[in-house]
Amino acid sequence: MTEFWLISAPGEKTCQQTWDKMMAATTRTNNLSTNHKFNIPDLKVGTLDVLVGLSDELAKLDSFVESVVKKVAQYMADVLEDSRDKVQENLLANGVDLVTYITRFQWDMAKYPIKQSLKNISEIISKQLTQIDNDLKTRASAYNNLKGNLQNLERKNAGSLLTRSLADIVKKEDFVLDSEYLITLLVVVPKTAYADWQKTYETLAEMVVPRSSNLLFQDNDSGLFSVTLFRKAIDDFKHKARENKFIVRDFQYNEEEMKADKEEMTRLCTDKKKQFGPLVRWLKVNFSEAFIAWIHIKALRVFVESVLRYGLPVNFQAMLLQPNKKTMKKLREVLNDLYKHLDSSAAAIIDSAMDIPGLNLSQQEYYPYVYYKIDCNLLEFKV
Numbered sequence: 001m002t003e004f005w006l007i008s009a010p011g012e013k014t015c016q017q018t019w020d021k022m023m024a025a026t027t028r029t030n031n032l033s034t035n036h037k038f039n040i041p042d043l044k045v046g047t048l049d050v051l052v053g054l055s056d057e058l059a060k061l062d063s064f065v066e067s068v069v070k071k072v073a074q075y076m077a078d079v080l081e082d083s084r085d086k087v088q089e090n091l092l093a094n095g096v097d098l099v100t101y102i103t104r105f106q107w108d109m110a111k112y113p114i115k116q117s118l119k120n121i122s123e124i125i126s127k128q129l130t131q132i133d134n135d136l137k138t139r140a141s142a143y144n145n146l147k148g149n150l151q152n153l154e155r156k157n158a159g160s161l162l163t164r165s166l167a168d169i170v171k172k173e174d175f176v177l178d179s180e181y182l183i184t185l186l187v188v189v190p191k192t193a194y195a196d197w198q199k200t201y202e203t204l205a206e207m208v209v210p211r212s213s214n215l216l217f218q219d220n221d222s223g224l225f226s227v228t229l230f231r232k233a234i235d236d237f238k239h240k241a242r243e244n245k246f247i248v249r250d251f252q253y254n255e256e257e258m259k260a261d262k263e264e265m266t267r268l269c270t271d272k273k274k275q276f277g278p279l280v281r282w283l284k285v286n287f288s289e290a291f292i293a294w295i296h297i298k299a300l301r302v303f304v305e306s307v308l309r310y311g312l313p314v315n316f317q318a319m320l321l322q323p324n325k326k327t328m329k330k331l332r333e334v335l336n337d338l339y340k341h342l343d344s345s346a347a348a349i350i351d352s353a354m355d356i357p358g359l360n361l362s363q364q365e366y367y368p369y370v371y372y373k374i375d376c377n378l379l380e381f382k383v
Contacts, residue, residue: 002376004102004322006038006298008306009339009369011315018317025338026321032331036103038318040299041114043121045314051304054118058301061126062372065294068133072287073378075140079279087379090284093291098376103320105295112296122300125293132286139282143275150268153261161188161222166251167258169217169224175253176228182209184228185237188247191222197246201227204244205237224249298372305370309342316370335369343368 009018019037026032045051077087093101107114112121156165166186175184189197194215202208207230217224229237238248299318306316323331365371 002099004320004374004376005033006302006318006320006372006374007335007367007369008302008310008316008318010306010310010342011317015315015317019319022317022319022335022338025334026331030327030330030334031324032327032334033321033323035322036320038105038299038302038320039107040303040318041107041109042314043114043300043303044117045307045312046117046119048308050117050119051308054122055301055304055308058122058297058304061122062294062297062301065125065129065290065297068129068136069287069290069294070378072132072136072283072290075136076280076283076287077379079143079276079283090280091287091291091378092284093288093295095288098291099322101291102295102374102376103322105299105320107299108292108296111292118300118304122297125297129290129293132290135282135286139279143272143279146268146272146275150265150272153265153268157265161217161219161224162247162249165261166224166249167261170226170251170253172253172255174214174216174226177253181230182228183231183234184212184226184253185234186216186249186251187225187227187241188222188249189225190245191218191220193245194223196244197225200244201225201246204240204246205229205233207233208237295374298374301372302370309370336367339367339369341368 009022012018012021023035026035046054073087073091076090080086080090088097091098096104112124114121116124157168158164170186176182187197187201198213201213202210209228212228213225215223215225227237241248302318303314306318307314310316321331365373
C-alpha cells in the first residue's frame with residue numbers, strides 16, 4: 001500500500017499520550033496500520049483571519065502541486081519508455097524512496113524558513129512549483145518534437161512497400177539515369193502475382209524494354225520490381241499495371257535527397273541521445289523538489305487545520321498512518337470511535353453515512369480529526 005493518512009488530534013496532558021492512545025487503538029491488538037510520528041516544527045500562527053483564508057489557498061495549492069508531481073513522474077515514465085523499474089529508481093525525494101521520505105519527514109528549514117509567515121512559505125512553494133511546471137512544458141515540448149520527427153522518419157523507413165521510403169532499398173545501378181528516352185519505374189507486386197508479372201510486364205504497354213525487370217527487395221506480402229521503358233509509355237503502363245493490381249511507386253532516384261534523409265535521421269538520433277541524459281537528470285531533480293514541496297504543503301495544511309479546529313495554544317500531535325488495505329474500513333471506524341468526542345456533528349454524519357449505502361462522502365472526506373490523504377502511487381503505466 002502506498003497510501004498514507006496524515007492525521008492530527010489534540011494533545012492530551014502531553015502529545016505523547018495522544019500518540020500512545022492512537023497506537024494502542026490501531027496496532028496493539030489488531031494491526032490496522034503502520035504508524036509514524038509526523039514532525040511539524042513550531043510555525044508562526046498569525047491571525048485567525050489569515051488562517052481561515054490560508055486554509056482555502058492551501059487546498060488549491062495542494063491540488064496544483066500534486067498535479068505537477070504527477071506530471072513530472074508521468075513524463076519521466078514516458079521518457080524512460082515505461083521501463084517500470086527504471087522509473088521507480090529515479091523517482092526519489094532527497095535521494096531516498098518516497099515511503100522512506102514521508103515516514104521520516106523532517107521540515108527543510110533552509111528551503112522553507114519557519115521564521116517566515118505561513119503565507120510567505122506557501123508563496124515560496126507556489127512560485128517554485130509554477131517555475132517547475134513551466135520548465136517542464138518547455139522541455140517536454142522540445143523533446144517531444146524531436147521524438148516525433150524521429151518517429152516519422154522511422155515510420156517512413158518501415159511498413160509496407162506501398163508507402164515506405166525506398167531510399168535504403170534501391171541502388172544507383174538499379175536505374176537507367178540521365179536518358180532522354182528511357183526511364184526505370186519501381187513496381188510493387190503481390191507475392192502471389194510474381195508469375196503473372198513476369199509473364200505480362202513486357203506487354204502492359206508498348207515500348208517496355210524486354211527482360212528489364214529485376215526483383216530488388218521483398219517483404220512478407222510483396223516484392224519491389226524495377227522495369228525500364230520509354231518515357232512516352234509511362235501513363236499507359238501505369239494504367240495497365242493498376243488494372244492488374246501492380247502498383248507503380250512514384251519515385252525518382254535522387255542521390256542528394258536520399259543522402260539528406262539519411263543525414264537527418266542520424267542528426268535526430270544524435271540529438272535525442274544528447275538531450276536524453278540531461279532531461280532525465282532534470283526530471284529526477286525536479287521530481288524530488290516537487291515531491292518535497294508537496295509533503296511540506298501537507299504539513300502546512302495539518303498545522304493550519306489543527307489550529308483552526310483545536311484552538312490555541314498550539315497543542316496537537318500529527319501522525320502518519322499507513323493503512324493495511326484489507327482493514328481500511330475497520331481503521332476508519334476505530335479512529336472515529338477514538339476521536340468522535342472532538343466533533344459530534346462530524347461523527348453523526350459519518351455514522352449515518354455508514355448506515356446509508358451509496359452515500360459517498362469521499363468528495364469532502366470530513367472526519368472529527370484532521371485528515372489528509374497522501375497517495376504515493378503517482379504513475380499510470382501503459383500496459
